[in-house]
Amino acid sequence: xxxxxxxxxxxxxxxxxxxxxxxxxxxxxxxxxxxxxxxxxxxxxxxxxxxxxxxxxxxxxxxxxxxxxxxxxxxxxxxxxxxxxxxxxxxxxxxxxxxxxxxxxxxxxxxxxxxxxxxxxxxxxx
Numbered sequence: 001x002x003x004x005x006x007x008x009x010x011x012x013x014x015x016x017x018x019x020x021x022x023x024x025x026x027x028x029x030x031x032x033x034x035x036x037x038x039x040x041x042x043x044x045x046x047x048x049x050x051x052x053x054x055x056x057x058x059x060x061x062x063x064x065x066x067x068x069x070x071x072x073x074x075x076x077x078x079x080x081x082x083x084x085x086x087x088x089x090x091x092x093x094x095x096x097x098x099x100x101x102x103x104x105x106x107x108x109x110x111x112x113x114x115x116x117x118x119x120x121x122x123x124x125x126x
Contacts, residue, residue: 025058027110031092032117033064035082041117042078049085060109061086064102064118066093 030049034041049059067079083089088109092102106114 025054025056026112027058027060028052029060029062029106029109029111029114030117031062031064031106031114034117035061035063035079036065036068037077037079038068042082045117046078046081047085049082051085054087058087059085060088060090060111062090062092062106064092064094066091 030045032041032045035045036042049061052059061082063079063082090105092105094102097105
């Protein structure tokens with residue numbers, strides 16, 4: 001007959017550890033024309049992004065307008081706080097990009113969730 005052979009795996013990764021390593025972060029995007037320092041939404045949202053659990057989430061913010069700082073150089077304003085609280089901050093101004101190009105850039109980020117903060121006021125195209 002044959003001999004019994006025992007193989008010992010050198011892989012010390014347990015199934016639960018492997019699942020956690022394979023788990024990807026949930027990518028959440030926030031879209032707004034009001035991520036400028038002159039709008040109340042930016043003031044209200046500026047500190048929200050930093051409180052997402054970065055072990056589980058990646059935060060993308062999309063500004064549909066160019067930021068306008070009203071602070072002195074070196075002072076943090078609302079836009080700076082939004083940028084610091086985001087993993088990725090992108091400008092997508094409709095005056096410079098077509099709606100299709102804007103949508104393509106957002107699609108390329110492969111978000112799981114997109115939060116529309118545009119509402120129905122003003123020049124919103126959402």
